[in-house]
Amino acid sequence: MTIADRWLLPDGMDEVLPPQASRMEELRRALLDLYHCWGYDQVMPPPVEFLDSLLTGTGTDLDLQTFKLTDQLTGRMMGASADVTPQVARMDAHSLKRQGPVRLCYCTNVLRAKADQHQGGRSPVQVGVELFGHAGLEADSEIIHLALSSLKAAGADEIHLALGHIGIYRSLVEAAALSDEQESALFEALALKSPGQLAEQVSASVGDPVLADMFMALGELHGDTGILGQARERFAGAPVSVTAALDQLDALYQGILARFDVSLYFDLAELRGYQYHTGMMFAAYVPGYGHALAKGGRYDDTGRAFGRARPATGFSMDLKQLASLALASPANGAIWAPAQEDESLNAVIVALREQGERVIQALPGQRTGPAEHDCDRRLEFIDGCWQTTALTQETSA
Numbered sequence: 001m002t003i004a005d006r007w008l009l010p011d012g013m014d015e016v017l018p019p020q021a022s023r024m025e026e027l028r029r030a031l032l033d034l035y036h037c038w039g040y041d042q043v044m045p046p047p048v049e050f051l052d053s054l055l056t057g058t059g060t061d062l063d064l065q066t067f068k069l070t071d072q073l074t075g076r077m078m079g080a081s082a083d084v085t086p087q088v089a090r091m092d093a094h095s096l097k098r099q100g101p102v103r104l105c106y107c108t109n110v111l112r113a114k115a116d117q118h119q120g121g122r123s124p125v126q127v128g129v130e131l132f133g134h135a136g137l138e139a140d141s142e143i144i145h146l147a148l149s150s151l152k153a154a155g156a157d158e159i160h161l162a163l164g165h166i167g168i169y170r171s172l173v174e175a176a177a178l179s180d181e182q183e184s185a186l187f188e189a190l191a192l193k194s195p196g197q198l199a200e201q202v203s204a205s206v207g208d209p210v211l212a213d214m215f216m217a218l219g220e221l222h223g224d225t226g227i228l229g230q231a232r233e234r235f236a237g238a239p240v241s242v243t244a245a246l247d248q249l250d251a252l253y254q255g256i257l258a259r260f261d262v263s264l265y266f267d268l269a270e271l272r273g274y275q276y277h278t279g280m281m282f283a284a285y286v287p288g289y290g291h292a293l294a295k296g297g298r299y300d301d302t303g304r305a306f307g308r309a310r311p312a313t314g315f316s317m318d319l320k321q322l323a324s325l326a327l328a329s330p331a332n333g334a335i336w337a338p339a340q341e342d343e344s345l346n347a348v349i350v351a352l353r354e355q356g357e358r359v360i361q362a363l364p365g366q367r368t369g370p371a372e373h374d375c376d377r378r379l380e381f382i383d384g385c386w387q388t389t390a391l392t393q394e395t396s397a
Contacts, residue, residue, distance in 0.1 A: 012115040012122030024323040028107050030153055031127055035105040038146060040129050043104050045087035047080060053090055054079045065112045080111040084126050089312060092132040093303030101133040107319060128316030135311035137248055140280050140298060141255050147294045147315045148260050151284055155326030159262045160285040164270035165245040166277045175239050176211045190269045195219055214238055222267040225253060231268060248280060293321055333376035334358040335388055348386040
């Protein structure tokens, strides 16, 4: 191993240096305080859990993202958390067991076996909220509003919100009585947004011409708010659940416009998170970023494996990416103290620090001065006492 190899980080792993680390901590506190004001209680999930509970109900995507290791105490397989949502669902279902709606929030590091193509590296700091125990549209609306408020708090000036509803596709698949193989082929064609491949799969799998037209419509129904009107026409005669899903999207859209100035986009063929999402889904984008900064939706019954199926909706973000929306706040300045042992000086330094001041005391033999440490004031012994004076360019040398 060469000297250079010793400081190289694994692909997808990154470190956060000042002042961005301070910006992240400032934003973390601001977001958790925001969630507290909305009634969300903070939880701290463990960094590793047994795979049996960690991957429950999440499909294969999370399994591929999870670092796996053997517990030396039990011999059982464990996994490093790659997504906090399943852990919080376990807390609600098994650890807390509260009645009625439960609001939980978190901010913690997660680890991923490979870089997330939508959210950057392999070591994000995941922040988000989950609302359990309420199946109504009001809960979904609260989650979306809180996600948009989070982006605003992080400094996003322009937000583009994409809305979808996984229930539309699920209802059509059920009505067409597709086999698992047929559904998988249709899913792939829709995910690739390939009209030719979709037409081929629909022709091969869907015998009912009315349902076949509806599947083809899914691949075309994406765009501005006029899409909902087109969808109602194209899905005339569809199962009642499809109409209900469109009604939900319409209500969410109206509620968002009443409170936020955002650009809205609908994509009824968005199948991200198909294995666990059960209703509305959303993704929030900010210009300059090629991926969503906030993603969420409804994922009912995730707690079933823990013996308590509950309605659930929520969203998550990467704090590292959020912190890049705005530059780190400039330092408030610091006070430079000389490198000498003096009881009166030490007492002044202690008092200043208790007041919240940043005081940097020089060390014996130190060659760097106050300017290199971003100090704007210094302690000087004047008229028999230590006093804080402004640091000018002349005195900083």
